Amino acid sequence: MLLRHTSKEVKEREGLTINPAKTCQPIGAMYAALGIHGCLPHSHGSQGCCSYHRSTLTRHYKEPVMAATSSFTEGASVFGGQANLLAAIETIFSVYEPDIIAVHSTCLSETIGDDLQQITRKAKDDGKIPEGKYVIFASTPSFIGSHITGYANMVTGIATQFAVSTGVKKNQYNIIAGWMEPSDMREIKRLSKELGVKIVLFPDTSDVLDAPQTGKHVFYPKGGTTVAELKSAGDSLSSLALGSISAEPAAIALEKSCKVPFETLDMPIGLSATDRFIMALSQTAGVKVPDEITAERGRLVDVMADMEQYLYGKRVALFGDPDQLLPLTEFLLDLNMKPVHIVSGTPGQRFEKQMRLLLDARSPETNFRNGLQADMFLLHQWMKNEPVDLLIGNTYGKYMARDEDVPFIRFGFPILDRIGHSYFPNVGYSGGLRLVEKLLSVLMDRQDRDALEEKFELVM
Amino acid sequence: MEQITILEGRQKQIFEKKNGVSQPDIACDTSSLSGSVSQRACVFCGSRVVLYPIADAIHVVHGPIGCAAYTWDIRGAVSSGPELHRLSFSTDLQEMDVIYGGEKKLYHSLIELIGQYKPKAAFIYSTCIVGLIGDDIDAVCKKVAKESGIPVLPVHSEGFKGTKKDGYKAACHALMKLIGTGSTDDISKYSINILGEFNLAGEAWIIRKYYEKMGIEVVATLTGDGRIDAVRRAHGATLNVVQCSGSMTWLAKEMEEKYGIPYIRVSYFGIEDMSKSLYDVAKYFPDRPEIMEAAKQVVSDEVKTLYPSLQKFKKALTGKKAAIYVGGAFKTFSLIKALRSIGMSVVLAGSQTGNKDDYARLKEMCDEGTVIVDDSNPVELSKFILEKEADLLIGGVKERPIAFKLGIGFCDHNHERKIPLAGFIGMYNFALEVYQSVMSPVWQFAPRKGGTL
Numbered sequence: 001m002l003l004r005h006t007s008k009e010v011k012e013r014e015g016l017t018i019n020p021a022k023t024c025q026p027i028g029a030m031y032a033a034l035g036i037h038g039c040l041p042h043s044h045g046s047q048g049c050c051s052y053h054r055s056t057l058t059r060h061y062k063e064p065v066m067a068a069t070s071s072f073t074e075g076a077s078v079f080g081g082q083a084n085l086l087a088a089i090e091t092i093f094s095v096y097e098p099d100i101i102a103v104h105s106t107c108l109s110e111t112i113g114d115d116l117q118q119i120t121r122k123a124k125d126d127g128k129i130p131e132g133k134y135v136i137f138a139s140t141p142s143f144i145g146s147h148i149t150g151y152a153n154m155v156t157g158i159a160t161q162f163a164v165s166t167g168v169k170k171n172q173y174n175i176i177a178g179w180m181e182p183s184d185m186r187e188i189k190r191l192s193k194e195l196g197v198k199i200v201l202f203p204d205t206s207d208v209l210d211a212p213q214t215g216k217h218v219f220y221p222k223g224g225t226t227v228a229e230l231k232s233a234g235d236s237l238s239s240l241a242l243g244s245i246s247a248e249p250a251a252i253a254l255e256k257s258c259k260v261p262f263e264t265l266d267m268p269i270g271l272s273a274t275d276r277f278i279m280a281l282s283q284t285a286g287v288k289v290p291d292e293i294t295a296e297r298g299r300l301v302d303v304m305a306d307m308e309q310y311l312y313g314k315r316v317a318l319f320g321d322p323d324q325l326l327p328l329t330e331f332l333l334d335l336n337m338k339p340v341h342i343v344s345g346t347p348g349q350r351f352e353k354q355m356r357l358l359l360d361a362r363s364p365e366t367n368f369r370n371g372l373q374a375d376m377f378l379l380h381q382w383m384k385n386e387p388v389d390l391l392i393g394n395t396y397g398k399y400m401a402r403d404e405d406v407p408f409i410r411f412g413f414p415i416l417d418r419i420g421h422s423y424f425p426n427v428g429y430s431g432g433l434r435l436v437e438k439l440l441s442v443l444m445d446r447q448d449r450d451a452l453e454e455k456f457e458l459v460m
Numbered sequence: 461m462e463q464i465t466i467l468e469g470r471q472k473q474i475f476e477k478k479n480g481v482s483q484p485d486i487a488c489d490t491s492s493l494s495g496s497v498s499q500r501a502c503v504f505c506g507s508r509v510v511l512y513p514i515a516d517a518i519h520v521v522h523g524p525i526g527c528a529a530y531t532w533d534i535r536g537a538v539s540s541g542p543e544l545h546r547l548s549f550s551t552d553l554q555e556m557d558v559i560y561g562g563e564k565k566l567y568h569s570l571i572e573l574i575g576q577y578k579p580k581a582a583f584i585y586s587t588c589i590v591g592l593i594g595d596d597i598d599a600v601c602k603k604v605a606k607e608s609g610i611p612v613l614p615v616h617s618e619g620f621k622g623t624k625k626d627g628y629k630a631a632c633h634a635l636m637k638l639i640g641t642g643s644t645d646d647i648s649k650y651s652i653n654i655l656g657e658f659n660l661a662g663e664a665w666i667i668r669k670y671y672e673k674m675g676i677e678v679v680a681t682l683t684g685d686g687r688i689d690a691v692r693r694a695h696g697a698t699l700n701v702v703q704c705s706g707s708m709t710w711l712a713k714e715m716e717e718k719y720g721i722p723y724i725r726v727s728y729f730g731i732e733d734m735s736k737s738l739y740d741v742a743k744y745f746p747d748r749p750e751i752m753e754a755a756k757q758v759v760s761d762e763v764k765t766l767y768p769s770l771q772k773f774k775k776a777l778t779g780k781k782a783a784i785y786v787g788g789a790f791k792t793f794s795l796i797k798a799l800r801s802i803g804m805s806v807v808l809a810g811s812q813t814g815n816k817d818d819y820a821r822l823k824e825m826c827d828e829g830t831v832i833v834d835d836s837n838p839v840e841l842s843k844f845i846l847e848k849e850a851d852l853l854i855g856g857v858k859e860r861p862i863a864f865k866l867g868i869g870f871c872d873h874n875h876e877r878k879i880p881l882a883g884f885i886g887m888y889n890f891a892l893e894v895y896q897s898v899m900s901p902v903w904q905f906a907p908r909k910g911g912t913l
Contacts, residue, residue, distance in 0.1 A: 002543050002546055003547075005544070005547075005577050007576065013572055014565070014568040014569070014572065015551055015552070015564075015565035015566075015568050015569050016549065016550075016551065016552075016568070016569035016572050016573060017525065017528070017549070017550045017551070017552040018547065018548065018549055019532070019547060020525050020528060020529050020532075020548060020552070022525060022529070023525055023526050023529035023530065024524050024525050024526025024527075025526075026526070027526070040497075042495075045619075045620075046502045046503075046588050046620040047498060047500050047502045047619070047623075048501045048502025048503070048504055048505050048527075048619045049502070049526070049619070050498075051498070051499070051501040051502070051505070051858075052501070052505075052527075052530035052531075053530075054858055055530070055534075055857050055858055056530055058857055058858055058860070058861060059857060061861075062860075062861055062864075063861050064838060064858075064861045064862045064865060065858075066497055066838060068496060068497050069492070069494075069495075069496075069497075069498065070494050070495070071492040071493065071494050071495075071496070071498065072588075072619075072620040073620060073622075074620060074621050074622075076620070077588075077591070077592065077620045084494040085494070087493075087494040087495060088494040088495030089495065090495070091493060091494065091495030091496065092495045095495075095496075095839070096839065106588070107523070107524050107526075107558075107587075107588060107589045108588040108589060108592065108619070108620060111558060111589055111592045111593065112592065141555070142524035142525070142526050142589075143553050143554050143555050143557070143558050143589065144554070146525070211865075213865060213867065213906055213907070214865065214907055215865075215866065215867045215907035216865065216866065217838065217842040217862050217865045217866055218865075219838075219839070345525070372552065372554070396532070
């Protein structure tokens with residue numbers, strides 16, 4: 001057993017993290033920037049950062065992931081990375097020809113004190129940014145927060161550095177996507193269209209990280225929110241932020257800079273959160289919920305009723321990212337399941353409070369921890385003390401699932417060993433159906449596998 | 461096809477072989493140009509991949525969480541026993557640590573870890589930030605070593621302090637501190653160390669078995685399926701056999717200087733190089749001709765079954781063209797030969813970390829018209845693949861989806877290979893994988909081959 005060294009006894013650790021349930025900010029910034037059309041993410045740091053992020057995203061999406069790096073050397077680390085970044089901007093525009101470069105910092109450039117705002121301004125002053133092209137930036141120090149923080153920071157950078165208020169409102173609404181998959185973003189767009197609401201969704205990685213095979217390697221795939229759309233976001237009637245940790249900061253910034261009012265919702269995962277999303281969108285835009293969406297909801301509720309007996313009381317351990325964990329936990333509770341342990345490496349009191357609120361009301365005995373030392377080692381120890389029927393989390397959960405011999409559903413980031421997440425959404429009613437199907441499949445497969453011959457049933 | 465420009469300043473790192481024309485040496489060993497979409501990694505990555513397979517040590521990444529998260533069990537370096545190397549340990553440095561220093565945190569982390577896991581040794585990797593905030597990790601390591609009684613070895617792998625190759629060197633530096641601390645009693649005169657073999661998909665086991673069949677004692681494999689105790693007695697071996705030019709040559713040179721152990725360079729890929737690596741070792745022990753006899757026997761036994769099994773692939777693949785872009789240049793040499801043995805030619809050959817000699821040799825080996833690149837990027841790779849009409853790309857994780865988007869086959873000859881490609885059996889696996897990917901029915905549906913609706 002790979003994790004045979006995991007002891008049952010939980011001791012407080014002083015600093016050490018074992019098997020992290022998070023990663024660092026820059027990869028989140030890179031992912032967010034890929035959701036802008038014609039944008040090349042740029043990592044202002046050592047070469048390794050960029051390489052690691054690209055590799056991880058490539059493994060998760062099985063897609064080419066393009067990003068450039070400042071390639072810090074020892075000199076840059078002593079004298080500052082300004083020269084590297086200026087040279088990089090020039091090189092990128094002349095060779096890779098993006099419309100936008102989205103620069104994010106790293107622990108290295110943050111610590112030596114590079115000021116991205118100042119450097120990008122200098123690039124503009126020095127004429128290194130061609131007419132009609134853009135360089136945006138986000139500060140994403142790796143020693144604060146997690147990959148989710150980095151995503152939120154870049155989305156905020158996108159919102160503040162593009163959106164302008166012309167003073168004339170447009171009949172459209174912003175939807176700011178929390179960290180979700182391309183498939184989820186596609187589904188958000190479909191639902192909005194179904195409702196008849198014109199939206200600007202950003203970022204939008206659909207048609208970027210789920211691109212078709214064309215026989216060409218396209219540096220800037222067809223998807224992504226366009227500059228024109230992003231600019232117009234400042235004239236939208238209001239914003240819906242899907243996720244209080246990964247999306248709300250951008251909505252707040254947009255309200256400040258362009259006076260676009262906002263509402264924050266959970267990411268629409270599961271029945272209740274999707275209900276809130278559909279209601280919010282229909283009320284904000286003053287449209288009626290079409291019959292087709294009502295029918296979609298009905299189908300999900302129907303399945304939930306049909307299958308409740310198989311899910312009732314099942315004990316679940318889950319780990320992942322805040323904005324996904326909250327509605328997922330709520331959905332599990334709606335399905336009459338029992339979340340027993342919840343872990344997220346992403347720190348933050350806001351998330352902690354929200355989760356506590358949900359748990360206090362509906363499942364007060366659930367173990368929950370986020371932030372430092374909330375890692376997979378801790379989760380594994382908890383699972384040893386209070387066993388579960390099911391584990392939900394990213395691919396790294398497979399070690400625990402194997403050691404404890406529990407069914408496992410891949411959910412979150414990264415998923416390195418399966419496909420599906422890019423193509424089939426978890427959000428919306430159809431996403432809810434997919435989740436129920438997955439839950440049932442693993443649990444019933446297990447039941448079949450373990451059943452005694454006389455108890456092995458055709459109709460379960 | 462449309463013209464794709466080559467990055468200015470990159471021209472010296474690209475080169476097309478033309479017979480009868482004298483051409484300048486390729487520029488290499490340089491850091492990547494700022495702003496290029498390089499496929500390269502950093503110093504830390506170099507150290508991490510070299511030491512990672514040592515399975516009974518703990519590997520602690522001192523830095524913010526990312527460096528540990530991205531290198532958690534991504535390389536299939538198999539262990540026959542303990543699997544401590546597959547866990548991820550990080551000091552997860554926070555803002556306050558950056559301001560006040562992370563030494564205390566590192567100290568406590570190490571004490572906790574060593575108490576819990578009882579490893580044979582600990583490797584402490586410093587990341588970019590540690591180099592900046594000035595943590596004295598040497599002092600912490602010394603203190604912990606004294607208190608715990610196990611070797612605690614700092615690896616100075618700050619990401620920005622050079623290229624991946626410098627990371628190999630930092631790793632070797634740590635290994636040098638271990639080598640020479642174990643007993644060399646009972647080591648045969650007919651003994652070797654296997655250097656630069658990381659036991660991906662169990663490859664080191666295959667190689668080791670060949671040598672053992674020849675009557676050679678393998679003292680230590682550095683670092684595949686590695687054990688601290690074996691590393692400590694590596695200085696007792698008579699010969700160092702080095703694979704993978706970049707990562708371990710430095711260690712071999714150090715061991716030669718300090719312990720007088722000579723080294724030879726070998727490759728275990730392809731029939732030709734695999735056989736040569738057995739013969740070269742046998743040649744080193746002329747006083748015992750049985751070794752050479754045994755080597756010949758191993759080769760003849762293996763080739764007898766392998767050769768006929770390759771013919772099916774060769775028949776299908778003859779005339780197909782390959783592009784190679786891998787980490788080390790030495791691997792490229794073997795791949796060219798291996799591909800030729802199944803009827804394929806190489807139209808693009810490149811590496812992330814080759815040196816001047818490597819590229820000179822590559823130039824010599826390649827056919828006319830072959831493009832040779834150092835530290836390439838996706839734009840160049842796609843350009844040359846399309847221009848030269850390659851049917852296959854051999855590369856690593858970041859290159860795979862590019863090949864598939866272009867509609868050509870792919871073979872991972874990097875971290876993510878799941879079946880052994882080394883040894884004689886590896887040649888069969890390699891040919892099978894190439895065949896399966898190049899001849900896949902999926903390419904009839906890919907637009908490059910005219911498969912649109």
